[in-house]
Amino acid sequence: MDSQTTIPATSGAFAEGMHLPKTVQVANVNHYFGEGELRKQALFSNNLDVRRGEIVIMTGPSGSGKTTLLTLIGTLRTVQEGSLKVLGNELQGADRDLIVRLRRELGFIFQAHNLFESLTAYQNVNMAAELVGLDPQIAEGRIKSLLTRLGLGDRVHYKPKSLSGGQKQRVAIARGLVHKPKLILADEPTAALDEKSGREVVTLFQELARDEGCTIIMVTHDNRILDVADRIVNMVDGNIKSDVAVQETSVICEFLKGFPLFADLTPNTLSEVADKMMVHEADAGDVVIRQGDPGELFYLIRGGSVDVLIDDGTEEKTVAQLNQGQYFGETALITDEPRNATIVAREKSIFYALGKADFRVVLETSATFEEELRQALFGRQ
Amino acid sequence: MNTPLAWKNLAHNKVRTGVGVAGVGFAVILIFMQMGFRGGIERTATQIYDALEFDLMLRSPAYLHLTEPRFFSRMRVQQAASLPEIAHARPFYLGLSEWQAPIRYALPVGREGEDPKDPAGQWRGIITLGTDPNDPGFSREDIRQQARMLTDPRFVLIDVKSKPEYGPKQGTKFSEQDIGVETTLGPERIRIVGLFKLGTGMASNGACLTSPEGYVRACPWQTIDDVNFGLLKLHDPGQGEAVRKKLAQIYGIPLHAAESPEYDKLDAAMLTNSDVEILTRAEVNEREEYRWVVETPLGQIFQLGVWVAVFVGVAIVYQVLSTDIDNMMSEYATLKAIGYSNKYLTNVILQQSVMLALVGYVPSLVISWVLYRLVENASGMPMFLTTEIMFTVLLLAIGMCVISGIGALRKLFQADPVDLF
Secondary structure, three states, X not given: OOEEEEEEHHHOOOOOOOOOOEEEEEEEEEEEEOOHHHOEEEEEEEEEEEEOOOEEEEEOOOOOOHHHHHHHHXXXXXXXXXXXXXOOEEOOOOOXXXXXXXXXXXXXXXXXXXXXXXXXXXXXXXXXXXXXXXXXXXXXXHHHHHHHHOOOHHHOOOOHHXXXXXXXXXXXXXXXXXXXXXXXXXXXXXXXXXXXXXXXXXXXXXHHHHHHOOEEEXXXXXXXXXXXXXXXXXXXXXXXEEEEEHXXXXXXXHHHHOOHHHOOOOHHHHHHHHHHOEEEEEOOOOEEEOOOOEOOEEEEEEEOOEEEEEEOOOOEEEEEEEOOOOEEOHHHHHHOOEOOOEEEEOOOEEEEEEEHXXXXXXXXXXXXXXXXXXXXXXHHO | OOOOHHHHHHXXXXXXXXXXXXXXXXXXXHHHHHHHHHHHHXXXXXXXXXXXXXXXXXXXXXXXXXXXXXXXXXXXXXXXXXXXXXXXXXXXXXXXXXEEOOXXXXXXXXXXXXXXXXXXXXXXXXXXXXXXXXXXXXXXXXXXXXXXXXXOOOEEEEEOOOOHHXXXXXXXOOOHHHOOOEEEEOOEEEEEEEEEOOOOOOOOOOEEEEOHHHHHHHOOOOOOOEEOEEEEEEOOHHHHHHHHHHHHHHHOOOHHHHHOOOOOOOOHHHHOOOOOEEEEHHHHHHHHHHHHHHHOHHHHHHHHHHHHHHHHHHHHHHHHHHHHHHHOHHHHHHHHHOOOOHHHHHHHHHHHXXXXXXXXXXXXXXXXXXXXXXXXXXXXXOOOOOHHHHHXXXXXXXXXXXXXXXXXXXXXXXXXXXXXX
């Protein structure tokens, strides 16, 4: 038998990169504000893993706890309950020295630029470079190329007074990046920027993530930059409502679209379906479904391959082989009959499975959608 | 080369730094003046002693301070003269007499008193010095020369540093024009036969010099055998202690008293029933200082003034630094967030404090020097800008700024990077 897990298909847990170390591990973190009577819980048993090189965008209404979680990860708050590991260091009960040392590995980009008015752009950025003991010559090269990259090549030695809001923000971004941090924590980094420089900043983020394995966690409401996210974490009222690997969700949607009954679904509905799928694992030789059993799940092959065997009463014959991206188990759900074939894993395989009830709902939605569409088209005439 | 954040912050906000420097400067000038006044008081009496020639001084154990020296028997000086180690033993007379400002005959008779500021005919206390014109007790050659003119008890030299209230012809100070003028000193008529230059600081506003006979005329409560000081000049100044012991034996002063470490502090009259005590020059200066600075409220007033000035400075610098920190709270918090320790930030603030102190100190030193000269000219009080004062004030200025910096640090420690998000 295959083993069902509680891991959502869209978490990306079984996508590429699963072998990379985890930069951030948040486990059962609760956080409270206030004391005694006024004590109010801000975070409710948050769980979040972020792997090396991932770009995570955190969204959610204000007051949903995303900034609280970000500051906890950034060592700016004390972890009260649960476990929080950053770059392999447990923050729960960490001492002052560890915190100061860890902070030098992080890059902070704040909503406000907080530049020293008395220092030039170069000197402001250099404050971060000096701290990690970067060789002055290397630091100089990095600072200049970063500032040039951010469109400030001709303003390296300007003081903040002679820079525009966007330019100051870009200096602050350079300060957050100059010491090659392993983890960048950014709060609305592009809010003060126009589209072009905002794009330049996120492209830079992507390069850092890709080339240097830098992990980036960003709180933003700027939907112009959502496309760079590897993962989108949505928070509501202190809970992580969804934690979706964008790439994996899109893969699932593509697969689902290949299923004729789902072909007409909008991307929105498809991603909702993807959200409801759970991960199943099977080793070589495991029977995933057995002919004659009642049908409960619809399967999508994420990885590996399976044989389809049909017992015609005399012998069991392999009638087909299914590979990645293909699906099985839908007939029993549609017709409400027992399984008409046996599926055996040929190798170690990963499936994304959708429950019967959810499957039915989707089918109805699909019909409704089509119906609605017809009505709409009809109404045009 | 690390970014000199402290210096940059100061150099950037010129107005606030200017206020800070002005504040430090104000406080530093105040400290300088208070210390100058205090020094002036210390030097008040020693100014006269510095002009006298002696290695050991005899005086009455009842001596209070310069203008109340009391007197003792002239015999004691003659006894000292008998010791072979002593080169000169000179009696010296010093007391407070009364001087009538000379009537200016140039003015029409009857009109001389019309100007309320016109001192003509008014009586003033004056320090009267008496010394042998043939062998004056002064070490300064100019005074020794002038003293030779005192060939008659009626002849008097007037100190050119005496105030205008003593009635100089010029109106401001005594000059050649006053030579030959006659007036009254104590109960007797005298004639000004010359000038000398001494200055008496806080003790009195004026001084005059005459012969022992002239002194007794001016101060009739003393006879020629009642001397105020015995000035002993040794062949070898290094023998002071040995000579003192010999003299103590001659005078019957118990030796244990002279050797007791408490000797300086206690009233010598209580330790001995002798009519004279023997002091070295250092002891004379020290006791005079102790008298003026510790025993009278004058020294305490200026001492307190120093602390008030320091306090004012601390308040001003604290205000400047804490406003600076307030304005840069989020910048400092950012530094903390990116991993700068409190130690680094503490350093930045303390560097700023010390820089403020140094930048404020230099111009204040120059201004204070000018003010010292002004005060000296206006009041006649000796004001010396000694290296000791300069160094002490520099230390006080730095200490003042560092204390303010430490006070302002509390604010810095409150900078919380969490507030940045």
